[in-house]
Amino acid sequence: MRPSLRDDGRTIGIIGGTGSMGALFGQIFEDAGCTVEVIGRAPASEYRGLAGRCSVVLVTVPISATEEVIRTVAPVLEKDQLITDLTSIKEKPVAAMLESGAQVIGLHPLFGPNIATIENQKLIMTPARADPETRLWLQGIFEEAGMQIHLSTPGAHDRAVAVTQGIIHLQSIAMAQMLRNMNCNLEELLPFATPNAHATFAFMARTLSQDSNLYGGILQGNPSVEETISAYLKAVKEVGEMILQHDPEVFREEFDKDAVLSASFQKEAIPLTDRLLDLVVIEW
Missing domain, CATH: 3.40.50.720 (NAD(P)-binding Rossmann-like Domain)
Known part of the structure; x- marks a missing residue:
């Protein structure tokens, strides 16, 4: 029984x-x-x-x-x-x-x-x-x-991970595709990479070393990803256009507005990333 x-x-x-x-x-x-x-x-x-x-x-x-x-x-x-x-x-x-x-x-x-x-x-x-x-x-x-x-709840979960997983994975895949489209050699770029850039490339490489079926399922199977990707692409377009205006005052205003979003997280994030980047330098 x-x-x-x-x-x-x-x-x-x-x-x-x-x-x-x-x-x-x-x-x-x-x-x-x-x-x-x-x-x-x-x-x-x-x-x-x-x-x-x-x-x-x-x-x-x-x-x-x-x-x-x-x-x-x-x-x-x-x-x-x-x-x-x-x-x-x-x-x-x-x-x-x-x-x-x-x-x-x-x-x-x-x-x-x-x-x-x-x-x-x-x-x-x-x-x-x-x-x-x-x-x-x-x-x-x-x-x-x-x-x-x-x-x-299932719905709240999918909306949240559309950002915390979907957009993070999208960034890694898109960065790799940009490098490929520009015929960049990653090994040739690394001597010019700051610890922050080196860590970013490392996370990109980590993502792309995994099973594509897993990441495809996360990105294509989550019904909330479409809306999130649209919002992300819109933001990238807006930021790109702002940078190409070459107006320092506009850049500062927008940068400061975005900084408010992470203000409560900065106290935790800064020492955490300091330790991470120190490790990158040691292992580099």
């Missing part, structure tokens, strides 16, 4: 558990005393079999496959079970999970699997249909592991 969410000895079924992120979360659940069962790429019948015998079903597959996998297992899930996912977008996966009869909590870890420690890493939780006891139990596991938990 399957243990319910209210029983001790809860079983966690991880679809995609043979991957790096699935393995990481499997270890977290095992450390919390849960029994963990994992499955990699398999026929739909095996996904449904796993879902039917586990208290919690965690889907951690590529973004492009997430909704299909969720809808594959949804018909066998009941109200004494929980389904969750680790996808970087939340509205569409959560909507698919709500088609099941189970309790639903979307998750988004704001880190990758190759971290030095789970301590202080951020995790977004988007409870969509869950008893308070279920949400607190799941949240408690992650907090006990050392994570910082932030509660949100």
